[in-house]
Amino acid sequence: MNFLTFTFHSLWQKVASMFLNKLLHLRNRHFFFCDLILFLITPLLALILRLDGALPLKEYISDIGIATILFLTVKLTLFWSFGFYTRYWRYASIEELTYITMLILAAVIIQDLLFYISNYIPHLAMGKLPQSLPFIDGLLTFILIGGLRFSVRSVERTSHKQTILNPHERVLVVGAGSAGVSLVQEMQINPQLGFYPVAFIDDDPQKFNVNIRGIPVVGDRYYITDVVKYLQIHKVIIAMPSVAGQVIREIVDICQAHGIQTSTLPGIHEILNSPVRVDSIRDVRIEDLLRREPVQTDIQIVAQFLEGKKVLITGAGGSIGSELCRQICQCRPAEIMLLGHGENSVFNIQQELEKIVEAMKEDGNAQQYTPWISSLIADIRFKERLDHVFERFQPHVIFHAAAHKHVPLMELNSPEAITNNVIGTKNLLEMALRYDVPHFVMISTDKAVNPTNVMGASKRVAEMLVLQAARQSGKPYVAVRFGNVLGSRGSVVPTFKKQIAAGGPVKVTHPDICRYFMTIPEAVQLVLQAAVLGRSGEVLMMNMGKPVKIVDLAQELIRLSGYEVNKDIEIVFTGLRPGEKLFEELFIEGEEYEPTQHKKLLIVKNSSRTIPVNLNFIVDDLQRAAYRNDRNSIIFLLEQLIPEYKPKYSIAETNSLDSKKNASSYRAENFSLKEVY
Structure with missing residues (x-):
């Protein structure tokens, strides 16, 4: 008995698998022939429903034949003209559902109009048919056509769930907004990417205990530790492109404290012109921790x-x-x-x-x-x-x-x-x-x-x-x-990253130095x-x-790299460099x-x-000084042109006396400057 049950179950699985496979590979030409059959039978089904199953065939056969041909012509013309058979139904969404609804509504209006006009044409009169026939026919068409298309979408989702019998990386998505939902959708559509979304985290209380695309929203960011533990999460992905850097920092701190792998989507500035995709996921960067509210660009x-x-x-x-x-x-x-x-x-x-x-x-x-x-x-x-x-x-x-x-x-x-x-x-x-x-x-x-x-x-x-x-x-x-x-070539962040990769130390010029980023x-x-x-x-x-202290930047980068400050990677202070200010x-x-x-x-x-009125004169002199590689004259000319310029001559301590001497001689020799001033 067990053998027969097992054999029947295996046979049923094979048949179901073959059917699902065939359904997934339906093309628009196949849908066209299916629709043709459905369009031929929906007027008759509509009439049977209208008459509660009591259908005197001889009385209605002529009229229902005319109605069927008329309705078939209207539907095929509309569907073909508006590109209905160029859609890809495997990923059908609310947009496609709206599209079907609008087309069938248009078909019902045209059919009802033609149904009314035909009563004044002797050979096309369908007076015996009920006036509600076009509406019932449209309703049946919507159910059958929509059901056929969305069964492909349903099978697609079912087949993807079956492929995750052996889970890949179990993912907790932080952020149940549009970015997070789009990310989960792509993970579900493409399980071969290796991500299995298990739950959402979101700070909006109205979303708690709600299911989005079959994934529950289990709490706010303070539940991350418990959720990771009980749901056996392998990876946390922060999907909040527009949230402030302070929130990102809190989430990263929570995850790092418990050794949880953390990734993120780029900020809104980076994905402004691009869709949210799985391949957008990257490691958390210092830019994310310093992120401000989004710039509202027109x-x-x-x-x-x-x-x-x-x-x-x-x-x-x-x-x-x-x-x-x-x-x-x-x-x-x-x-x-x-x-x-x-x-x-x-x-x-x-x-x-x-x-x-x-x-x-x-x-x-x-x-x-x-x-x-x-x-x-x-x-x-x-x-x-x-x-x-x-x-x-x-x-x-x-x-x-x-x-x-x-x-x-x-x-x-x-x-x-x-x-x-x-x-x-x-x-x-x-x-x-x-x-x-x-x-x-x-x-x-x-x-x-x-x-x-x-x-x-x-x-x-x-x-x-x-x-x-x-x-x-x-x-x-x-x-x-x-x-x-942040991140420009030769700037502080890439420099610090290289120093961290080399094992340190990270060199900061001064403990109080600040910069705008x-x-x-x-x-x-x-x-x-x-x-x-x-x-x-x-x-x-x-x-x-607000300006950012460079030493804080260095500490954050060390932590993001998985090290402890002054334990694994040391920070050393080297002194201000030539021309460098503490505060910009x-x-x-x-x-x-x-x-x-x-x-x-x-x-x-x-x-x-x-x-300055003498701008062109001084610029010409600057050009000549530059071609002579005369640094001292360049400094002098910049001082004359920019009153607030306060150069630090200490960078040339080895030739400071020569510097002053050359600057003085330049003042005496360049009479054109005296005339301009």
Whole structure:
């Protein structure tokens, strides 16, 4: 008996498996023939239901035949015309259900109208049939057509559950919002990815004990420890792209205290133009712990501003430049010109953008423009090369992100800071004016405020050049200031990571040193917003939030790497570097600030009135001093041009006497300066 039961059960499993497999592989041509059969029988079924099963066949056979042909024609015409047989029903959702409902509602209205009109046509009159027949037929059609389609979706879900008999990584998803639900949906659709979602954690009490896609919401973040223990969780994934960094830090601390593996989705700035996917999951980074409330960027205005335009981006291969390229590409400009000095970095971003453009072309909803990507290896210090670029490209908008930015290196190589940051900007502006470029946006820095180093001073001079060009042309040429960018090449975070990977120590210059930080995507979104809001001759400044102590940053990075501070990895203090300040400043004495339409952006409204009358003369002298590698003259000239510039000559202690001597002789020898002053 047991043998017969086992045999029958095995046979039933095989038959059911074959049926499910066949159902999953139904194509639209198969659905078409199934629908054809259903459309032929639904009018008759509707009539039987209307008459409670009492159907005098001879009395109704002629009328029901006409109604069947009429209804069949209406349904097939509607379904075919509106692309019903081009849908992929394996992943049918509420959108497809709404689509079916609207089509069948339209069919019922047309059928009812034709049913009424036919009574006035002798050979098509169906007077014996009840007036409710079109409605009942539509209801049956909805049930049968919808049931057939969504049975495929149901089988898909069932088959996925069966494949998880041997669970992979049991996952606890923190965040039951749209991002968390989308993440769980992809895990369920693709079990081969190796994730098995077990439960949700969410701080919203209204979601407690609710099931979302069959997954329960079991409590808030303070239940994580118990949930991990009782549900045998292998991994916690934080799916809250817009939550503040403080919340992320609390969740990470809870998980680290109990040795739980933690991952996260990127912040909202990083996934702004991308869907939430499993392959978006990554380890928790310092950017997540420092995350602020999301910047409310008016993407629509930025997209309208850039759509169809030719956009030139200098420093396109750099951290800010490459992110500018990515976000601008999504706005569908006519062409993007990638201009940079480093061939490898420009090549890499070009390849990345070409993939984005290919995805746009495959998008069925693609708008008029898919950007043309052009690359040019050039140095902005060479005016003749730039002239060729502008003559060929004729840009509408310039985003100037090319610059030397490392403070200690530029302090020791001041001629490079001048030729690149000052003369390069001057060359670009001359070309922009010559070729009548309507918009120019320069990326500046908070180090240009009351600078104590050559890099900050050179960027302050570059700001002045932009403001001067704006005054001359009346065009919206603007500069945008912001602080340090997390994760940019050569910045503090990658440096600390390398030191941690090497086993330490992590080197911090001073225990009290603080800096303002932004993520790269956040900074670029605000730059694009500034490009739209900026008027002629303005400096726009970003609200950087609260400064962060660098030593706290180092400690967080050590913990995120799985080590204990000063036990596994030591922190040592090395002293301030050349030109380095303890605290960065955001405001210059005498500048007047006012809010813009965007709460994260301020305008320096009197910035154009701070341009020295002798700017061009001193810049020319700076250029000559840089070509002579005359650092002392560069310092002297920057002091004359920027009253708030307070250089620290201690970086050249070995030749401090020579420095003073050369600076004095320069004052005496350069009579042109005396005349200008």
